[in-house]
Amino acid sequence: MRVRMAGVAAAAITMVCALPSGAVAAGDPAKQIEALQKIKRSLSPGERKLDGRLAVELRQGKAGTTEVDITVSKPDEALVARLQQAGATVRHVASTGEIRAAVPASALRTVATWGAVERIEPAAQAMTARIGGRTLSKEERAEITAAARAAVVTSEGVRAHAADTARETTKVTGIGTKLCALSDGVDSLAASQAAGELPAVDVLPDQAGSGDEGTAMLEILHDMAPGAELGFASAFISDASFADNIRALRSEAGCDVIVDDVLYFNESPFEDGPIAQAVNDVTADGALYFSSAGNEGNVLDGTSGNYEGDFRGSGQTVGKFAGEAHDFDPGEPVQVFEPISPDSDDGVPVTLWWANQLGAAADDYDLYLFDGTGTVVNFAQDVQDGDDDPYELLFTPDFGGSGLRLAVVRFAGAPKYLQLSALRGRFEAAGALPAWVSPGVTRGHSAAADAFSIAAAPAATALPYALEPGDPPNPTGPFPGSFTSAQLPERFTSDGPRRVFFPTEQVRAKPDFTAADGVSTSVEGFQPFFGTSAAAPSAAGIAALVLSGNPSASIADVREAFGATALDLAPAGVDGRTGAGVLRADSVLSYTGATPQPLVRASAPDVTVTTGDGDAFLEPGETARLRLPVTNVGDGTATGVSVTVSTGDAKAVVTPRSQSYGEIAPGITRSQDYTLRLAADYPLGKRVPLNVRVTFAGVLSPTSDAFSLPTGQPGTAATKFSYTGPVVPIPDVSTLGVTVTIPVAGFGYASKLRFSIDGATCNTTVGSTTVGIDHSFTGDLTGTLIAPSGAEARLFQRVGGTGNNLCQVVFDDTSTRPFQSVTASLAPFTGTWKPFEPLGGLLDAAADGDWKFKVTDGARLDTGSVRAVSLELTGFVR
Known part of the structure; x- marks a missing residue:
């Protein structure tokens, strides 16, 4: 059972929730229940703001700290400060104002009396839809490096779904789409990227999470649709944060296909709750949403x-x-x-x-x-x-x-x-006492009307153990062949349909389709990866191929194509265990007539000063040649390529405004020359904004890119500005983190920026008072520099593993050593490094104002403080 419940264990490790409310403490349970029932009848009006379980536990003298979700009437920054003053650690504040926090039990009654507080409940818990495998500890995950990886691993689902054949036949790879996942975390993301398993991944700020199921899901997505862009956000901070991140992946990250593998226990089967409503929002906006149907068993297989x-x-x-x-x-x-x-x-x-x-x-x-x-x-x-x-x-x-x-x-x-x-248990007859089971265990946002709820069938080898003693053997998959209608689904996959009562009663046919699990990834603990957690990204990757070959396809179009081509599995017809059947990418792409699409993007121009004082620096009153390259990164040939360039600044003029680039084959780059002229009174050091719009024949046209061109001759002397405030602790597991301020005045524009985490003496001592940032697990931390303009650059994100402390670390865009490559063996972390995101993007506006450095901690148990940081600004020769 402990192996079978690995998905729950993974969730528990990620959440590290308090003991379940209602767990029986020492004493006579019967007497406790009788006492509780009396208390239920006598709660005061104030106590009724508290969840009943909390109110009862407080009456019984509950002590310690409790993880809670606080519902508020509206977002309230002052309330966050009051909670912190009451001794609470605020984990996250959702867009709705809902707060996840660890609050001293002694303060809960007081917090409940505050006017802005509407409800206080035990923190919602969740689990992923992974089954089997071993959940690695935080320390084990931190020690995994790219060097420990074998050759690049490809999901067997690619062959099982005939996605390789589909890509070869159609020349469609996922180009023009963005695939995004939500799960526990992406702890091994940097290692997977260094090993060649993954390209760049757009992780929402402070949403990298903890764990590695997200990394494994991203590898499946990339294997299925290698041309698609990727994104990620954690689903495990809170249910409200999960809902926020679903919306943010669409509205902020621009994701076309979103997939998750998470179930919160407080998701209603009978109504679309907050998470399902977020799914409804993004599908109404045109995004495709895929979710695991779950591993909670089904009536047909006797596992319900x-x-x-x-x-x-x-x-x-x-x-x-x-x-x-x-x-x-x-x-x-x-x-x-x-x-x-x-x-x-x-x-x-x-x-x-x-x-x-x-x-x-x-x-x-x-x-x-x-x-x-x-x-x-x-x-x-x-x-x-x-x-x-x-x-x-x-x-x-x-x-x-x-x-x-x-x-x-x-x-x-x-x-x-x-x-x-x-959930993951089974109702089973005991002697003369029969078990009563019903189909329909799948629930929550996976059962949202327009979501694609995905059941699982093995791609290759069978799940290597019985779900429960005496069970029949688990099915095997077709690899190295492809799925046929004879395929058997996983015996654990959740069944439907889902009966919904609110706002109107209806029956939803869920799950929708079946896809491959039991696939290989390079991620430790996911070799192979079983569960509908793996099936959902397999299906989502096929959807990205459909959109890539048919960019104007709607949700209804994709659903129709899937339904028309899915291989019907037993029992015949659409059923509550496998939906319409198992997907075949070759059949779907043939049905939709997928064709390769061109996609032309601009790159930063090469700047050469042509008239001026003879030096290489573009200065007020001078003229430069811009050699502007564009590349067809798509799958099809681009015809009629035209490029329009503008600055939006009357004192910086580009000519000609537009030029033809002709026809560009896939993978080919072409350049044309433009002239940029600066007015004599152009502000010294102000960067020139360059907006490039590329049009071509195709649905993905036009594309737009923005660049920032430096002007002025950089100076040689740097001015240092330092944080001079007190030592500030970094709150454990909090997206709020801690922020320190560095004021800058009278500087103007800067030509260069370097940021340093200082310290007098560098060491790995836990709680050291001589380092810039002391922390006993640097891999928990994300550091972000925020300019007065509001522009942000993440300096480091969840790297360094078990290594302690950052001291005399300089972040410099000119460095060739990426800080994201550091390992625990290098602690204490010192020296000059390339930041995770470039600092140059913070220099588009004048440097005067308050600079902020924010540090967040994304995993539990290790703590530290910010002590000494500074930034160096270099101006211009006047």
């Missing part, structure tokens, strides 16, 4: 741990606890217990939902877990009194054994349709 139906009053209680128990047996006799298999141990999450709307549950249901002797081993008794979610959550204990059984109790309110799910 799901039950749903109308509440039936049994006329009985369980354990003498208040409320009427649900009768699982639709006939005779009455059955108030649902038996769980002996292998459903080790922290299987069990959720209970009923058909009230989110945030408006007035019907109060409770959930109990008993062992074979009738003793309660866990329970969930939240308070639902009109402004709560219709949701209870408990976890199975770490011990196995037969006799575990669940009971659903209606504490108050009306009978409702309900769903009971043991």
Whole structure:
């Protein structure tokens, strides 16, 4: 069971959540439950702002720190400061204002009385849809380097889906599309890139997450559609952050196809919650959204741990606890217990939902877990009194054994349709006690109407262990061949359909399609990679090929093509286990008539001064030749290529405005010359903005690129500006991080910028007071420099592994050593390095104003402080 639950374990490690609410502490559980039920009836108005579980625990003297999600009436910066003053660590603030924070239990009642606070709930927990494999520790992941990687690894899904044949036949590679993933993290991203497994990846700022499932998903995406651009954001900070990142990948990163493999336990099966609403937003904007259907089993394979139906009053209680128990047996006799298999141990999450709307549950249901002797081993008794979610959550204990059984109790309110799910567990008959199972375990945002919910079928070898003792062998895949209609799906894949009640009742046919899992990646712990976590990016990569060959295709077009060409798997027709069937990239691209598309992009021009004082520097009153190259980075030949150049500045004029570049074959670069003339009163040192628009025959036309051309003769003397404030701690696992300010005044424009993390004496001592930044796990950190104009440049992002401390580190664009290549063996980190993002982009505006240096910590357990940093600015010869 511990292996089978690896996906949950990975989520737990990423989240490092507090112990599940409702977990039984020392003492008599029956007496505890009786006491809790009394408390539920006597909560004060103030306590009702707290989640019922929290309110009860506080009444019982809960101590320590609790991870919570705080719902607010509107975004409130002052509230964040008040939380910090109350001793809380603020992890993240969502666009809605919702706050994820670790709050001292002693402060929770006080926080609940604040006017801006509407609701305080235990931090929402989640898991990925990976199955099997070993989750590496933070230390193990940090020590993996590109040198340890073997030859470049290609996903067997490429062959299984015939994507290689499709690409060879159509010459379509994914060019013109951007594929983006959401998962736990991308800890090994730099190593994968250095090993040639991945190109550049656009990671949203402070959203690299923790873990490596994201890296493995990106490798699958790149293998399927090697011409597509890539992006990533973590889904594991909070459910509100997950929703924000879905939208940001579309609106800010420009992603055309988005894929995730995450399920939050508080995602309703009966209504589109906040995450599903974010999916609805991006699909309404034209993005394709793919999500794992889940690994929660299905009725057809006898692996289901799901039950749903109308509440039936049994006329009985369980354990003498208040409320009427649900009768699982639709006939005779009455059955108030649902038996769980002996292998459903080790922290299987069990959720209970009923058909009230989110945030408006007035019907109060409770959930109990008993062992074979009738003793309660866990329970969930939240308070639902009109402004709560219709949701209870408990976890199975770490011990196995037969006799575990669940009971659903209606504490108050009306009978409702309900769903009971043991996520990765199984409902299984125990002696004379039958198990009752229902299809439809897939849920949440994966079941959003326009999302593509993806089931799994193995690409190559079978999952190498039985899901539970006595199970039949797991299926194998076709590799080195391709999928056929005889393929069997994975026995763990989640089934549908999904019945939704709000805002109107409907039945959604989910999952939609099936794709390959059990594929190879270069990422440790994902060799091979099983689960619908791997299947979803396999399908998303095929969608990128469709869009690349048909750039104007809509969501409906892609869905139609997938449905028309998918290979129907047993049982015949669209079914709740495999959807319309398994995808074949060659068939889909043939159906859509995919053709290679041209894509012409401009590069920075070569600047040569032609008239002036004879030096090589472009200065006010001088003229320069701009040799502007454009490259066809697409798959098809570009015809009718025309380039238009402008500056938007009346004192910097480019002629001619437009030129023809003719026809350009794929992979070919052509250049033309332009003249740039600066007025005599052009500001000294101000960079010239250059806007380039390229048009050509094709759907991907036009493209636009912006460049910044330096002017003036750089000076030789640098002026240093330093942070002079106190030592400031870096909050653990917080996207807010810590920011220090360096003021600059009376400088004007700068020709060069260098940033340094200072320190008097460099060492690896934990908590050292002589280094610029002390931190016991530098691989947790991201450092960003922010100019007064608001422009940002990330200096370093999650590198250095277990290495301690940064001291006398200089970030300089002219360095040839990228800091992203550092390993723990180089600690303490010193010397001159190339930053992750160039500093030159911060010099387009004058340097005067407040510069800010922000450091965030993206993983738990290690801490440190910012002590001494500075920037060096060089001006111009006047």
